[in-house]
Amino acid sequence: xxxxxxxxxxxxxxxxxxxxxxxxxxxxxxxxxxxxxxxxxxxxxxxxxxxxxxxxxxxxxxxxxxxxxxxxxxxxxxxxxxxxxxxxxxxxxxxxxxxxxxxxxxxxxxxxxxxxxxxxxxxxxxxxxxxxxxxxxxxxxxxxxxxxxxxxxxxxxxxxxxxxxxxxxxxxxxxxxxxxxxxxxxxxxxxxxxxxxxxxxxxxxxxxxxxxxxxxxxxxxxxxxxxxxxxxxxxxxxxxxxxxxxxxxxxxxxxxxxxxxxxxxxxxxxxxxxxxxxxxxxxxxxxxxxxxxxxxxxxxxxxxxxxxxxxxxxxxxxxxxxxxxxxxxxxxxxxxxxxxxxxxxxxxxxxxxxxxxxxxxxxxxxxxxxxxxxxxxxxxxxxxxxxxxxxxxxxxxxxxxxxxxxxxxxxxxxxxxxxxxxxxxxxxxxxxxxxxxxx
Numbered sequence: 455x456x457x458x459x460x461x462x463x464x465x466x467x468x469x470x471x472x473x474x475x476x477x478x479x480x481x482x483x484x485x486x487x488x489x490x491x492x493x494x495x496x497x498x499x500x501x502x503x504x505x506x507x508x509x510x511x512x513x514x515x516x517x518x519x520x521x522x523x524x525x526x527x528x529x530x531x532x533x534x535x536x537x538x539x540x541x542x543x544x545x546x547x548x549x550x551x552x553x554x555x556x557x558x559x560x561x562x563x564x565x566x567x568x569x570x571x572x573x574x575x576x577x578x579x580x581x582x583x584x585x586x587x588x589x590x591x592x593x594x595x596x597x598x599x600x601x602x603x604x605x606x607x608x609x610x611x612x613x614x615x616x617x618x619x620x621x622x623x624x625x626x627x628x629x630x631x632x633x634x635x636x637x638x639x640x641x642x643x644x645x646x647x648x649x650x651x652x653x654x655x656x657x658x659x660x661x662x663x664x665x666x667x668x669x670x671x672x673x674x675x676x677x678x679x680x681x682x683x684x685x686x687x688x689x690x691x692x693x694x695x696x697x698x699x700x701x702x703x704x705x706x707x708x709x710x711x712x713x714x715x716x717x718x719x720x721x722x723x724x725x726x727x728x729x730x731x732x733x734x735x736x737x738x739x740x741x742x743x744x745x746x747x748x749x750x751x752x753x754x755x756x757x758x759x760x761x762x763x764x765x766x767x768x769x770x771x772x773x774x775x776x777x778x779x780x781x782x783x784x785x786x787x788x789x790x791x792x793x794x795x796x797x798x799x800x801x802x803x804x805x806x807x808x809x810x811x812x813x814x815x816x817x818x819x820x821x822x823x824x825x826x827x828x829x830x831x832x833x834x835x836x837x838x839x840x841x842x843x844x845x846x847x848x849x850x851x852x853x854x855x856x857x858x859x860x861x862x863x864x865x866x867x868x869x870x871x872x873x874x875x876x877x878x879x880x881x882x883x884x885x886x887x888x889x890x891x892x893x
Contacts, residue, residue, distance in 0.1 A: 469600045469869045477863025478893075479787040479826030480604065481735040482597065483742050485728070485770060487762070488578060488620040489749030492796040492812055493820035494841050495759045496548045498565050499537040502839040503798055507532040511799050515842050522573065523752060524801045524813045530840070531800035531812065534756035543831030550763040553771035554822075559831040560774050560783070561824040562891045566835025566844040569794050569816045569851045574750065577793035577816065578622035581851055582743075584880045588625035591871070593855060594741035595629040595636040596880045599871070600864045605738035608701060609639035612739055614731075616724045617747030627743065631873040638743065641702070641730075701733050715772040725769035732776055735786055749792055752801050753808035774824050787826025787861050795819025798840045818844045821854070827861040829893045852885035860887045 470477070494500060508529050516526040536549045541558030554561070571577035576586035583590040591599070594611035603610050613627045620626065627638030704712070704719035707729065712718075717725040724746050731742040746766055751758035770790055777783040796812035796819075803809075818837045824830065836846035856866040859880065866885055870877040 469864050476827070476860050478784060479861040479863075480601075480785045481740055481742075481782075482594070482787045482789065482826070482858065482862070483728075483731045483735065483773065484594070484744070485766075485773075485788065485790040486578075486582075486620075486743055486745050487749050487766070487790065487792040488617070488745050488747040489574065489751075490577075490792040490794050490796060490814065490819070491749045491762065492751055492755050492759055493565070493818075494796060494798060494812070495534050495755060496551060496763070497563060497820040497822075498837060498841050499533055499546055499548075500798070500837075500839060500841045503530055503841065504532040506530040506840075511840070511842075515838075515840060521797065521813045523803065523806075523808075524797070524799060526799075528797075528799035528801070528813075530798055531755075531810070534759065541831060543833070545831065545833055548759075548763075550759060551767050553767045557771045557774045557824070560778065561822045561830060562828045562832040562834060563820065563822045564834050564849055564854070564888075564891065565818075565820045565837060566847050566849050567791070567795075567819050567821050567851070567854065568844055568848060569819075571794070572814055572816050574621035574793060574814075575623075577814075578620060579625050581793050582622070582626040583628075583630065584852065584855055584882055588622075588628070589630055590628075590878070591630035591632045591636065591880070592627045592638060593858065593880060594627060594638050594743060595632050596859070596869060597741050597862060597864070599632055599636050600859070600869045601740060601862060603738075604740045605734075608734060608737055608739050610738075610740040611636065611638040612731075612734055612742045613638040613640040613745070614727045614742070615640070615745045615747070616722065616727050617745070620745050620747055626745075631878070632871060638741075701737060702730065704729065704733075711776065714776060716768040723769075724766050725772075728769040728773045729776075732773060732780075732782070735782065736780075751796065751811050752803075752806075752813065753811040755796065755810060755812045777825060783825035785826065787828065787858065788824045789821065789858065790823075791821030792819070798842055815842075817842065823891070827893055829891055832891060834888070834891050847890070849888055850884065852881040853888050855881050856885035857888045857891070861892075 510527045511530055519526045537546050539546050540555030543559050545558040547555050569577055571580045571586050580586040582592050598610040629637035715725045715729050717729050727744045734742050749762050777786050795815040797815040801808055801811040801813050834847055835849055838845050859866045866881045870879045
């Protein structure tokens with residue numbers, strides 16, 4: 455492939471993945487819980503932590519580990535909530551997740567995820583781009599690059615944020631060295647979904663169309679791929695003036711659907727974003743990421759978990775139910791999780807006003823997936839009795855990235871782009887498809 459030249463919009467056979475589950479998904483809805491939920495209080499119940507609470511962690515467990523804000527031998531903190539089994543599969547979940555429990559037979563709970571990164575910004579960028587430093591293409595950019603366009607009048611990679619912002623910032627949805635037409639387009643929570651989507655006074659559609667045609671004719675004299683991306687952006691922006699307000703208007707949704715999500719159509723929320731994500735994939739959008747911030751529980755992990763689950767549990771489960779009843783779950787891969795996990799040790803720091811929290815824990819955490827070629831009702835992988843290390847079926851972030859691409863029919867080893875003299879890919883030189891979780 456020629457360096458710096460984008461592939462055509464139709465899928466290329468050179469990227470295709472063969473085998474079970476490959477190619478079933480056409481869309482991804484990525485629910486990213488920025489700040490890192492506590493897997494020990496939500497998904498991975500450990501009775502041994504209850505027994506050892508208040509005692510120092512045994513040296514044989516932590517060995518030479520270092521942590522950002524606590525000592526490695528800090529006292530053990532047991533789970534803050536009760537757990538119970540759900541569905542025919544008997545999946546064990548926290549009492550904070552009753553709605554997720556109602557779709558337990560549809561989801562795959564991966565309890566053995568690990569990452570290479572320890573702090574929020576690099577870990578978020580690592581999960582979203584495959585590298586801990588800014589500058590690489592986001593997963594959504596790779597997907598659109600590999601599959602081609604799916605939406606006519608909307609961006610194919612859409613980003614929404616339902617909080618104050620995330621540590622990794624726009625690097626999480628950048629197209630990196632891919633042409634900028636593959637970058638994520640961020641929609642705003644209130645007002646116009648995109649700045650300046652409404653025409654100013656004195657500018658009508660005809661004048662705008664004539665202006666774009668003139669600019670397009672002038673720009674096409676240059677064969678630079680970034681000029682082609684700029685032309686495509688102008689044209690998409692013109693179409694968005696009609697399509698963006700329409701997709702953001704929830705008046706056509708039934709009262710039953712709004713109630714299912716717990717959504718007030720006039721107020722920004724995670725629930726509203728989930729419902730908008732479903733509307734977008736119905737219109738062909740390839741990849742939607744919703745960033746929900748605020749999970750960073752260095753203090754009061756119980757209160758943080760309770761508040762965040764109150765904001766997200768109903769809508770996350772509703773999204774799975776809604777997609778299924780509309781016949782869209784088989785072709786839509788839903789992913790839920792954060793950048794790393796939380797420690798089994800307590801964080802208490804009076805100087806910082808912290809108590810009863812948990813520190814960052816990259817060695818082992820939990821994510822769940824549903825639809826798009828993933829087995830439902832499955833709990834995969836396991837950690838040790840203290841939830842510290844993975845002891846069964848370790849799944850690295852690169853493995854999940856490879857699996858996500860596989861579900862979309864893309865081979866992570868073949869989906870490459872030549873830049874600066876070498877071929878790059880989302881998973882770098884790592885990653886294996888987790889075949890046991892494929893349907």
